[in-house]
Amino acid sequence: MREFMSGNEATARGAWEAGVEVAAAYPGTPSTEILEKLAGLPGVYAEWSTNEKVALEAAFGASLTGRRAITAMKHVGLNVASDSLMTLGLVGAKAGLVIAVSDDIGFASSQNEQDSRFWGRFVHLPVLEPADAAEAYAMTRDAFSISERHQVPVLLRLTTRVSHVKRTLTTGERAAPAASAHGYARDVERWIITPNHVGKRLEVRAQRDAALAEESAASPWNVLELGADRTVGFVASGAAYHVVREAFPQASVLKLGFSHPLPLTLARKLAAAVERVMVVEESEPIVEAELNAAGIAAAGRKWLPAHGEVTAPALEAAVARLLGEQGAGLELPKPNKVFPRPPTLCAGCPYMGVYFWLGQLKDAVICGDIGCYTLGCGEPWNAMDSIISMGASLGVAHGMAKSFASNGGAKPVLAVIGDSTFIHGGMPALANIAYNGANVTVLLLDNRVAAMTGGQDTPRLDFAQLVTALGVRPERVRTVDPYELPAFFKVLREEIKAPEPSVIIAERPCVLSRDFVRRRPLKVIDDKCNGCARCLDVGCPAITVTRRESEARASGKVVERAWVRIESGLCTGCDVCAKACAHGAMVAA
Amino acid sequence: MTFDVLVVGIGGQGVLTAADAIARAALQFGYEATKTEVTGMSQRGGVVCSQVRFGERVAASEIRPGAAKLVIAFEAAEGLRWSHYLAPEGRVLLDPWRAVPPIVSSGVHQYPADPATQLRDLNLQVIEIQARGTAERLGDARLANSVMLGAAADSLPFPEKALRDEVLRRFGGGELAARNAAAFDAGRAAVRDERVTAPAR
Numbered sequence: 119m120r121e122f123m124s125g126n127e128a129t130a131r132g133a134w135e136a137g138v139e140v141a142a143a144y145p146g147t148p149s150t151e152i153l154e155k156l157a158g159l160p161g162v163y164a165e166w167s168t169n170e171k172v173a174l175e176a177a178f179g180a181s182l183t184g185r186r187a188i189t190a191m192k193h194v195g196l197n198v199a200s201d202s203l204m205t206l207g208l209v210g211a212k213a214g215l216v217i218a219v220s221d222d223i224g225f226a227s228s229q230n231e232q233d234s235r236f237w238g239r240f241v242h243l244p245v246l247e248p249a250d251a252a253e254a255y256a257m258t259r260d261a262f263s264i265s266e267r268h269q270v271p272v273l274l275r276l277t278t279r280v281s282h283v284k285r286t287l288t289t290g291e292r293a294a295p296a297a298s299a300h301g302y303a304r305d306v307e308r309w310i311i312t313p314n315h316v317g318k319r320l321e322v323r324a325q326r327d328a329a330l331a332e333e334s335a336a337s338p339w340n341v342l343e344l345g346a347d348r349t350v351g352f353v354a355s356g357a358a359y360h361v362v363r364e365a366f367p368q369a370s371v372l373k374l375g376f377s378h379p380l381p382l383t384l385a386r387k388l389a390a391a392v393e394r395v396m397v398v399e400e401s402e403p404i405v406e407a408e409l410n411a412a413g414i415a416a417a418g419r420k421w422l423p424a425h426g427e428v429t430a431p432a433l434e435a436a437v438a439r440l441l442g443e444q445g446a447g448l449e450l451p452k453p454n455k456v457f458p459r460p461p462t463l464c465a466g467c468p469y470m471g472v473y474f475w476l477g478q479l480k481d482a483v484i485c486g487d488i489g490c491y492t493l494g495c496g497e498p499w500n501a502m503d504s505i506i507s508m509g510a511s512l513g514v515a516h517g518m519a520k521s522f523a524s525n526g527g528a529k530p531v532l533a534v535i536g537d538s539t540f541i542h543g544g545m546p547a548l549a550n551i552a553y554n555g556a557n558v559t560v561l562l563l564d565n566r567v568a569a570m571t572g573g574q575d576t577p578r579l580d581f582a583q584l585v586t587a588l589g590v591r592p593e594r595v596r597t598v599d600p601y602e603l604p605a606f607f608k609v610l611r612e613e614i615k616a617p618e619p620s621v622i623i624a625e626r627p628c629v630l631s632r633d634f635v636r637r638r639p640l641k642v643i644d645d646k647c648n649g650c651a652r653c654l655d656v657g658c659p660a661i662t663v664t665r666r667e668s669e670a671r672a673s674g675k676v677v678e679r680a681w682v683r684i685e686s687g688l689c690t691g692c693d694v695c696a697k698a699c700a701h702g703a704m705v706a707a
Numbered sequence: 708m709t710f711d712v713l714v715v716g717i718g719g720q721g722v723l724t725a726a727d728a729i730a731r732a733a734l735q736f737g738y739e740a741t742k743t744e745v746t747g748m749s750q751r752g753g754v755v756c757s758q759v760r761f762g763e764r765v766a767a768s769e770i771r772p773g774a775a776k777l778v779i780a781f782e783a784a785e786g787l788r789w790s791h792y793l794a795p796e797g798r799v800l801l802d803p804w805r806a807v808p809p810i811v812s813s814g815v816h817q818y819p820a821d822p823a824t825q826l827r828d829l830n831l832q833v834i835e836i837q838a839r840g841t842a843e844r845l846g847d848a849r850l851a852n853s854v855m856l857g858a859a860a861d862s863l864p865f866p867e868k869a870l871r872d873e874v875l876r877r878f879g880g881g882e883l884a885a886r887n888a889a890a891f892d893a894g895r896a897a898v899r900d901e902r903v904t905a906p907a908r
Binding site for chain 2: 262663
């Protein structure tokens with residue numbers, strides 16, 4: 119059937135047709151839809167695991183029992199999974215095991231830009247790089263066979279412009295999983311990776327590397343397209359292939375799909391057929407370096423943008439520079455100056471109550487984490503000092519608190535972490551805070567979902583019991599409603615003051631979750647509003663300014679005043695702005 | 708040659724859905740099509756830009772600045788933000804409705820005084836569509852999406868019916884489909900009226 123779908127949906131469809139039976143993932147842009155799609159297909163056990171490492175291990179466990187399995191994650195997720203991944207490179211896989219990883223090239227929604235193809239080299243895994251949804255579909259289907267043939271997990275490397283680009287493709291039928299393949303047999307020399315087994319596995323890996331090189335050299339996913347234009351021949355993989363075709367429709371191109379091990383013979387053929395070779399790849403010059411190391415002179419990163427996506431205009435300009443053409447590369451129209459519009463917390467978001475107060479703690483250090491509450495680093499709150507990685511708020515806060523303690527406790531240290539992120543990577547660090555006794559006030563924001571990635575379910579845990587079990591004294595574990603501003607502030611003040619680890623659990627469902635209850639919107643009583651603008655410190659997108667005035671006080675000090683209205687279509691009636699207002703100007707409409 | 712369209716707005720407005728409808732209508736008409744966007748954090752009231760390309764063949768999914776035939780803007784400032792993607796003969800369908808974010812409310816940044824005039828001053832063809840206003844008159848702000856698609860229908864190189872059918876297909880056959888049909892038709896009519904009343908430029 120001809121369908122129009124994204125690369126992520128196509129990956130899921132390909133896996134399903136290949137007879138995948140187990141899928142485990144942790145959400146992360148741009149990979150999330152792979153598992154969401156698989157969860158809706160029959161015959162697949164699909165789960166949101168608690169982190170990427172657990173997801174990989176779950177998929178591997180299924181592979182051990184003879185069931186085809188897939189795990190999916192974003193690029194930084196593979197860092198989390200990498201400890202087990204390194205071992206899987208040695209022990210391999212039984213039934214087909216595919217690791218789909220999507221790189222956020224251009225870091226639209228990530229803390230960095232990473233090229234996951236490095237893992238293929240590091241772990242000795244075959245890497246498949248689809249250029250679009252149609253290839254994501256077909257390669258995923260193929261990947262399970264490659265995995266079984268070589269008894270190794272296959273890294274399916276996607277990027278934003280594969281994962282989130284819709285194209286047409288023709289789907290087929292699901293191949294029923296072979297019941298005969300199901301079952302588990304012990305193999306202690308293989309699956310127990312004690313030092314005495316490592317040497318043998320390294321030998322197996324070396325043989326596998328050679329076999330994979332042969333397979334990639336002959337793979338139908340690597341295609342040498344010799345065109346009329348032989349000036350510059352391109353080596354391209356992933357979405358960059360389409361960019362090359364956009365800019366140079368007649369060029370000769372070595373299109374890499376089975377990109378590791380690199381098919382050097384094909385690259386040599388291309389080099390022999392063209393005047394110069396240029397590698398177009400995202401985001402690190404990996405293929406470029408390997409070609410040059412193999413004695414194939416290839417240009418690349420020196421001419422192309424240092425980071426971000428390669429676009430057709432950028433490539434045209436790069437080639438013009440490579441060829442020494444003057445004034446080549448069209449001047450692109452410049453964007454108009456328009457205010458930045460960063461993402462905001464939603465109207466009624468329980469985190470607004472939290473950041474309303476955190477933004478007023480001028481003397482505290484606040485270590486943040488990954489989730490919607492990351493937005494607390496921005497206007498109007500500016501209530502964050504660091505954001506590193508999933509769960510890092512607690513570890514960083516611990517180190518800072520210990521450091522301050524040796525200096526007489528220079529500043530109060532807080533850590534802000536969401537429920538899903540806490541379960542993902544925060545728990546070991548909280549145990550460390552409690553065990554080693556750092557004076558950190560942890561704000562555990564429990565909104566019951568992984569909100570930033572679209573509201574995926576997370577484990578419903580008794581967080582008060584959990585953090586107590588991790589070593590925080592029960593007296594220092596407080597549960598608050600972030601909508602109740604005065605009560606919340608009282609607890610915050612007490613726990614910052616307490617000279618030991620404490621956890622404040624702020625409980626409220628995400629406004630986008632099914633648990634959220636919308637109340638009557640509020641309105642502003644103009645007669646009561648004096649323009650103090652304190653409500654704007656809440657940061658609610660439903661509050662907009664109707665007029666501003668500057669008022670010179672007798673002291674000579676100029677005070678900015680702003681009068682506001684509430685957009686009734688957006689307001690959820692959470693009442694946080696009403697509690698922030700000292701004049702009772704906000705009431706139910 | 709491809710026909711390139713940007714659908715722009717802010718998170719939560721249904722920009723992606725509208726772009727999807729245009730791409731699928733083009734496919735129904737026999738073109739190849741791609742649709743792309745960068746989502747993620749932009750879902751939370753941030754900038755959303757979805758790019759649709761269609762034609763006999765489509766290579767890269769990203770539109771070149773200066774190449775788009777049409778920008779469909781669900782919000783006034785967003786129309787201005789993305790207008791450099793338009794070709795010189797390009798057209799902006801602009802809902803003058805304004806979504807003022809906290810970063811403007813707090814006084815850190817200014818909202819442009821008159822995005823539509825600014826766009827006209829760039830010699831772009833601007834058609835203002837009161838999509839949000841029309842939708843509210845029809846009883847539901849969410850109908851703005853269908854109003855804008857109706858407004859776009861005659862600016863696309865395939866029969867209006869292809870897009871209308873694609874939009875309505877999503878709502879089944881009941882009351883919801885009827886309301887969206889009314890919204891689509893109101894958007895289409897608004898463009899015709901605008902053409903009659905627009906001053907020569």
